[in-house]
Amino acid sequence: xxxxxxxxxxxxxxxxxxxxxxxxxxxxxxxxxxxxxxxxxxxxxxxxxxxxxxxxxxxxxxxxxxxxxxxxxxxxxxxxxxxxxxxxxxxxxxxxxxxxxxxxxxxxxxxxxxxxxxxxxxxxxxxxxxxxxxxxxxxxxxxxxxxxxxxxxxxxxxxxxxxxxxxxxxxxxxxxxxxxxxxxxxxxxxxxxxxxxxxxxxxxxxxxxxxxxxxxxxxxxxxxxxxxxxxxxxxxxxxxxxxxxxxxx
Amino acid sequence: xxxxxxxxxxxxxxxxxxxxxxxxxxxxxxxxxxxxxxxxxxxxxxxxxxxxxxxxxxxxxxxxxxxxxxxxxxxxxxxxxxxxxxxxxxxxxxxxxxxxxxxxxxxxxxxxxxxxxxxxxxxxxxxxxxxxxxxxxxxxxxxxxxxxxxxxxxxxxxxxxxxxxxxxxxxxxxxxxxxxxxxxxxxxxxxxxxxxxxxxxxxxxxxxxxxxxxxxxxxxxxxxxx
Ligand code: HEM
Ligand code: FES
Numbered sequence: 059x060x061x062x063x064x065x066x067x068x069x070x071x072x073x074x075x076x077x078x079x080x081x082x083x084x085x086x087x088x089x090x091x092x093x094x095x096x097x098x099x100x101x102x103x104x105x106x107x108x109x110x111x112x113x114x115x116x117x118x119x120x121x122x123x124x125x126x127x128x129x130x131x132x133x134x135x136x137x138x139x140x141x142x143x144x145x146x147x148x149x150x151x152x153x154x155x156x157x158x159x160x161x162x163x164x165x166x167x168x169x170x171x172x173x174x175x176x177x178x179x180x181x182x183x184x185x186x187x188x189x190x191x192x193x194x195x196x197x198x199x200x201x202x203x204x205x206x207x208x209x210x211x212x213x214x215x216x217x218x219x220x221x222x223x224x225x226x227x228x229x230x231x232x233x234x235x236x237x238x239x240x241x242x243x244x245x246x247x248x249x250x251x252x253x254x255x256x257x258x259x260x261x262x263x264x265x266x267x268x269x270x271x272x273x274x275x276x277x278x279x280x281x282x283x284x285x286x287x288x289x290x291x292x293x294x295x296x297x298x299x300x301x302x303x304x305x306x307x
Numbered sequence: 308x309x310x311x312x313x314x315x316x317x318x319x320x321x322x323x324x325x326x327x328x329x330x331x332x333x334x335x336x337x338x339x340x341x342x343x344x345x346x347x348x349x350x351x352x353x354x355x356x357x358x359x360x361x362x363x364x365x366x367x368x369x370x371x372x373x374x375x376x377x378x379x380x381x382x383x384x385x386x387x388x389x390x391x392x393x394x395x396x397x398x399x400x401x402x403x404x405x406x407x408x409x410x411x412x413x414x415x416x417x418x419x420x421x422x423x424x425x426x427x428x429x430x431x432x433x434x435x436x437x438x439x440x441x442x443x444x445x446x447x448x449x450x451x452x453x454x455x456x457x458x459x460x461x462x463x464x465x466x467x468x469x470x471x472x473x474x475x476x477x478x479x480x481x482x483x484x485x486x487x488x489x490x491x492x493x494x495x496x497x498x499x500x501x502x503x504x505x506x507x508x509x510x511x512x513x514x515x516x517x518x519x520x521x522x523x524x525x526x527x528x529x530x531x532x533x
Contacts, residue, residue: 064402077402130405137407156403163398226407228415229393231318261317270396271318271389274490275414280407289498295319296496302314 059085059146062154063098065110068167075167077156087147091134092117092124094146111170117142119283122218125225126171127158132222132281140220140283160221162230164267175221177267178235184263185256186239188248207245214242216284226281229270233291234278236264241290244297254301261298318392321385326494328382329487333513335375340520347527352449352457360453363440383425390418413486420483427476434463464528473525481518488513 068075099109223234243249488510
């Protein structure tokens with residue numbers, strides 16, 4: 059299989075960056091998108107050129123590292139999928155594919171397709187946690203959780219923090235990411251102690267990092283490899299209102 | 308009051324303001340359209356002019372007018388602030404941008420649609436509201452002795468460019484509401500598997516009825532005067 063790649067190349071965060079065109083022949087249609095980049099990079103190294111920097115780790119759809127906007131869609135054309143789980147058979151032979159990094163002021167490009175997502179870490183540090191005693195793990199069934207709550211919490215907890223929601227949103231908003239964490243913990247008894255502080259602090263950090271606001275376009279849900287629902291955004295809005303009016307001084 | 312401003316100036320609170328003012332404006336549109344439909348009664352504008360007179364002299368309505376203007380102002384200012392901030396969040400655009408099929412065009416263009424509505428509002432308020440309120444002598448009176456706003460409305464829609472401008476603005480309003488109505492409920496945190504389908508459905512019916520109504524009046528008067 060033959061493909062033409064238009065890849066964003068940028069030396070560092072100061073560099074202006076530009077697209078470079080690469081032609082790849084003899085690709086296996088069952089190769090993954092990242093394996094294609096491995097092939098490209100081997101070719102570039104043989105030619106004495108700088109290989110394309112891209113993020114990846116697990117290559118099995120669970121770590122959330124493989125951030126690429128492929129033909130205008132984060133993680134490519136499939137739904138509920140990550141770039142590492144995207145295979146070349148989903149493209150036409152001879153097709154030209156444009157590959158860009160996540161674009162958001164809060165996710166500055168480090169090099170080529172690699173962006174700095176530590177803004178997400180700072181949002182989590184602002185409130186995306188629960189307090190537990192260290193030592194022996196407690197008996198799992200000692201705190202009861204209604205099945206409906208557990209299911210909804212699980213739909214939010216599957217977030218792998220890849221940032222596709224931000225990349226897909228016209229406002230580069232991190233609402234789905236933040237909402238998933240707020241919603242997940244507000245649905246469970248373990249999240250109760252920090253409930254009000256969590257939503258306020260996480261939203262404050264989100265705003266501070268320069269992510270946009272939510273216009274309810276649903277682009278985030280469509281791009282999310284885990285299919286996290288926008289209903290969590292509504293729950294965040296509700297939680298924020300409760301925190302504002304019900305939290306004791 | 309720090310807790311209040313933390314909320315109102317957060318991206319969540321700003322959207323709450325958009326939603327409350329937006330839904331309030333949605334109720335206003337119902338009243339406005341009901342009034343406009345009175346121009347269709349074949350009584351040379353008697354009912355319409357009497358209604359306009361009532362609306363501009365009843366003190367409860369005059370008070371609501373202040374609320375309405377504040378609502379518009381808040382919605383517009385907050386809308387512009389959000390547009391600017393959201394743009395700044397993505398300083399470098401994508402070379403290729405493909406929206407997922409489930410993403411509506413309206414939702415992606417709320418800012419553009421709102422800006423069109425703002426241009427329309429300035430012209431519209433200047434033409435009808437300011438004239439009838441501040442320089443009513445220019446409009447003359449009807450047989451009942453009320454300001455003849457009816458004649459002004461009918462006359463305005465004898466002009467093709469003016470009618471087209473109205474039609475364009477009402478189409479923009481339609482798209483704005485198509486996304487806005489249900490979006491507002493989510494901004495307020497109101498989303499539930501049992502009620503949200505009804506909200507979405509109501510929003511669509513509301514949008515179609517309101518838009519069709521506002522489109523019908525200028526077109527009717529334009530074609531009646533051909
Ligand atoms: C009668 C006129 C109008 C009505 C009924 C109306 C209604 C609404 C509603 C219901 C929403 C959804 C709020 C939400 O998502 O929470 C909305 C959003 C919006 N409106 Fe309006 N609107 C009107 C006029 C305007 C004008 C004149 C502007 C000018 C700037 C404007 C700008 C916006 C923007 C930018 C949004 C999207 C905000 C966002 O989600 O980021 N609107 N409008
Ligand atoms: S590399 Fe881990 S999710 Fe793609």
